[in-house]
Amino acid sequence: MKLPSILTSLAISAVSFLFLSAITVSQADPLKVGFVYVGPIGDHGWSYEHNEGRLAVEKKFGGKVKTTYVEKVPEGADAQRVINQLASTGHNLIFTTSFGYMNPTLKVAKKHPKVHFEHATGFKRDKNVSTYSGRFYEGRHVAGLIAGKMTKSNVIGYVASFPIPEVIRGINAVSIAARSVNPKVKIKVVWVSTWFDPGKEADAAKTLVDQGADIIMQHTDSPAPVQVAEKRGVWALGQASDMTAFGPKAHLTAIIDNWAPYYISRTQAVLDGTWKSGDTWGGFKSGMVLMAPYNKAIPKDVVAMAEKARIGIIDGSVHAFTGPIKDQSGKIVVPAGKVASDGMLLGMNFYVQGVEGKIPQ
Amino acid sequence: MVFKLEPRAVPSRVMIYQSPIIAVLLTLLAGMVMFRLLGTDPLQALDAFFIEPISTLDGIAELLVKAAPLILIAIGLSIGFQANVWNIGAEGQLTIGALFGGGLALAFYEFETPFLIPAMLIAGTFGGMIWAAIPALLKTRFNTNEILTSLMLTYVGLLILSYLIHGPLRDPDGFNFPESRLFHDSALMPLLIEGTRLHIGFLIALGVAIFAWLFIFKHVVGFQIRVVGLAPAAASFAGFKQKRLIWFALMISGGTAGLAGVIEVAGPIGQIVPVISPGYGFTAIIVAFLGRLHPIGVIFSGILMALTYLGGDSAQITMNLPSAVTGVFQGMLLFFLLASDVLIRYRVKIN
Numbered sequence: 001m002k003l004p005s006i007l008t009s010l011a012i013s014a015v016s017f018l019f020l021s022a023i024t025v026s027q028a029d030p031l032k033v034g035f036v037y038v039g040p041i042g043d044h045g046w047s048y049e050h051n052e053g054r055l056a057v058e059k060k061f062g063g064k065v066k067t068t069y070v071e072k073v074p075e076g077a078d079a080q081r082v083i084n085q086l087a088s089t090g091h092n093l094i095f096t097t098s099f100g101y102m103n104p105t106l107k108v109a110k111k112h113p114k115v116h117f118e119h120a121t122g123f124k125r126d127k128n129v130s131t132y133s134g135r136f137y138e139g140r141h142v143a144g145l146i147a148g149k150m151t152k153s154n155v156i157g158y159v160a161s162f163p164i165p166e167v168i169r170g171i172n173a174v175s176i177a178a179r180s181v182n183p184k185v186k187i188k189v190v191w192v193s194t195w196f197d198p199g200k201e202a203d204a205a206k207t208l209v210d211q212g213a214d215i216i217m218q219h220t221d222s223p224a225p226v227q228v229a230e231k232r233g234v235w236a237l238g239q240a241s242d243m244t245a246f247g248p249k250a251h252l253t254a255i256i257d258n259w260a261p262y263y264i265s266r267t268q269a270v271l272d273g274t275w276k277s278g279d280t281w282g283g284f285k286s287g288m289v290l291m292a293p294y295n296k297a298i299p300k301d302v303v304a305m306a307e308k309a310r311i312g313i314i315d316g317s318v319h320a321f322t323g324p325i326k327d328q329s330g331k332i333v334v335p336a337g338k339v340a341s342d343g344m345l346l347g348m349n350f351y352v353q354g355v356e357g358k359i360p361q
Numbered sequence: 362m363v364f365k366l367e368p369r370a371v372p373s374r375v376m377i378y379q380s381p382i383i384a385v386l387l388t389l390l391a392g393m394v395m396f397r398l399l400g401t402d403p404l405q406a407l408d409a410f411f412i413e414p415i416s417t418l419d420g421i422a423e424l425l426v427k428a429a430p431l432i433l434i435a436i437g438l439s440i441g442f443q444a445n446v447w448n449i450g451a452e453g454q455l456t457i458g459a460l461f462g463g464g465l466a467l468a469f470y471e472f473e474t475p476f477l478i479p480a481m482l483i484a485g486t487f488g489g490m491i492w493a494a495i496p497a498l499l500k501t502r503f504n505t506n507e508i509l510t511s512l513m514l515t516y517v518g519l520l521i522l523s524y525l526i527h528g529p530l531r532d533p534d535g536f537n538f539p540e541s542r543l544f545h546d547s548a549l550m551p552l553l554i555e556g557t558r559l560h561i562g563f564l565i566a567l568g569v570a571i572f573a574w575l576f577i578f579k580h581v582v583g584f585q586i587r588v589v590g591l592a593p594a595a596a597s598f599a600g601f602k603q604k605r606l607i608w609f610a611l612m613i614s615g616g617t618a619g620l621a622g623v624i625e626v627a628g629p630i631g632q633i634v635p636v637i638s639p640g641y642g643f644t645a646i647i648v649a650f651l652g653r654l655h656p657i658g659v660i661f662s663g664i665l666m667a668l669t670y671l672g673g674d675s676a677q678i679t680m681n682l683p684s685a686v687t688g689v690f691q692g693m694l695l696f697f698l699l700a701s702d703v704l705i706r707y708r709v710k711i712n
Binding site for chain 1 (some may be wrong): 417419423426427520523524527535536537538539540543556558625628629630631632634635636637638639670671674675677678679681683684
């Protein structure tokens with residue numbers, strides 16, 4: 001008879017704990033800004049950089065804003081619940097930072113017409129839903145030039161996530177840039193079907209090194225490929241954030257997603273009451289895309305070439321997709337003297353010459 | 362000093378049903394210690410985790426939306442587990458079910474007919490059954506281990522989804538992004554409460570639970586399943602057809618997982634996406650055991666498990682706690698449950 005009585009007292013204490021606990025109500029004076037991340041903020045890639053943007057907003061506005069984030073939100077049925085929960089708890093500006101949140105964001109936005117929504121990398125908008133993304137292919141162009149110059153085996157290994165236009169665009173930009181300085185370059189791609197899985201990303205990087213790649217690039221979010229490159233003595237190009245710490249010798253440079261200026265300007269717009277729905281696709285020029293410091297092992301002339309391209313992209317004299325561009329079959333898709341339109345870039349689903357294999361369909 | 366586990370002559374029947382409750386209470390207590398160590402007020406954290414998510418109508422609706430697939434899958438699994446058939450591949454069966462049902466929705470896009478939803482539900486169930494039929498066939502024909510085959514087929518199922526969503530099922534107006542079109546209204550689960558996402562899927566889950574309860578305790582095949590699980594040798598002496606029961610168990614668990622899949626795509630998601638389930642097929646295994654493999658118990662454990670997901674979000678939003686808290690809670694729950702179960706069957710002897 002002893003155990004049941006212990007149980008009863010446990011039950012009573014647990015229940016009373018639950019009911020007695022105080023619910024604190026905070027004054028809703030500061031603007032509440034919510035962020036939804038697909039990965040953990042410790043991924044040192046995509047979600048990490050979005051969180052850096054959030055911290056920049058906090059630093060800039062201090063007591064005028066209060067930010068909240070929810071990490072590792074799956075892109076299925078859960079996303080809508082989380083976004084809705086943020087909207088229902090007084091968040092007046094909500095950044096949803098993964099493509100899979102597009103339709104959930106729109107559905108919640110309909111229910112909360114007074115809340116401002118910002119969806120990263122999507123293409124559907126509404127009166128209270130803006131979209132934004134970075135022209136990361138500009139960074140890929142610079143990275144591709146460096147890779148083309150640095151490779152000895154003429155094989156660039158590419159750890160890719162999902163065959164969506166965003167990722168294919170990056171692969172193509174690298175191929176075009178690398179072959180412009182070294183026509184022998186080939187690109188091998190391994191699809192890992194995940195944005196963040198250090199184990200899978202590392203395995204893919206190892207496979208690519210085994211297949212002769214001496215440069216590892218990635219379009220996934222963990223620094224695992226950089227670590228593999230460091231260990232195997234090949235070069236690596238980081239993704240989303242400066243990954244030097246994970247491969248001090250291997251890390252040539254990285255394409256940095258810099259969301260802080262955009263997040264600050266949109267928060268300012270809501271505070272001023274000037275927020276309007278729209279689409280922003282920012283690159284080097286607006287500071288949304290940055291290059292990490294160049295590795296000292298890169299020869300001076302290569303750095304100079306990379307910087308020239310970067311500055312050229314800013315002043316408009318260089319475009320990553322300048323014709324003539326041929327697809328894998330040799331068909332001209334962008335004629336000489338022309339550049340690819342944004343529409344073509346946004347829906348890109350073909351490989352250019354130099355990329356091996358087929359896009360998984 | 363040596364600790365030894367000694368089997369008890371007769372495990373307490375009462376305690377078998379109390380151990381989930383003990384596990385929940387111990388999880389709460391350990392959770393409070395954890396919150397204290399994290400430097401937050403444990404009471405406030407528990408409030409954010411377990412009370413706040415269900416303090417509104419919307420919250421309760423979301424809880425039931427989340428619980429519906431877990432309950433459905435866990436019921437099917439628990440019937441199989443009782444017959445010693447270990448279907449670990451419910452996640453794959455869910456995926457194929459979602460593709461069958463969702464595929465029908467896309468094939469009959471803009472067909473205004475009340476029969477579309479029932480047809481989708483049947484197609485989804487059928488899809489899950491087909492996927493479970495492979496391990497059933499391999500097991501009965503070649504005596505392969507269904508744990509391995511069903512688990513591996515999960516990954517095959519996810520790759521089929523990936524192939525279809527990057528190809529044939531892709532939204533033609535979607536810039537090649539891997540998503541299907543949004544389902545037409547006639548292919549969406551009717552809502553139970555307007556303004557929330559609560560749809561008839563939860564009622565279906567309840568119906569299946571009651572049906573399963575009647576079946577296990579009132580029907581002769583249900584009786585056979587229980588006998589096979591408790592005493593396989595006795596069952597074969599009694600002349601029960603083992604192969605038929607294996608087929609039966611896998612069809613039931615595959616069917617409910619497929620049904621859960623179509624309910625997800627036609628319910629809260631409303632389209633086919635590359636990630637349909639955040640691992641319901643695996644979480645449902647915990648739900649099944651937490652619910653003592655009993656259909657009615659599974660309803661409660663499914664709701665509790667759903668609450669740990671909702672609580673994780675809300676703890677992040679209101680308390681800035683890391684998302685790993687959800688996983689820690691689920692892990693502790695399973696750990697304490699298994700520990701209680703061990704102590705029910707064994708006693709600790711100190712030499």
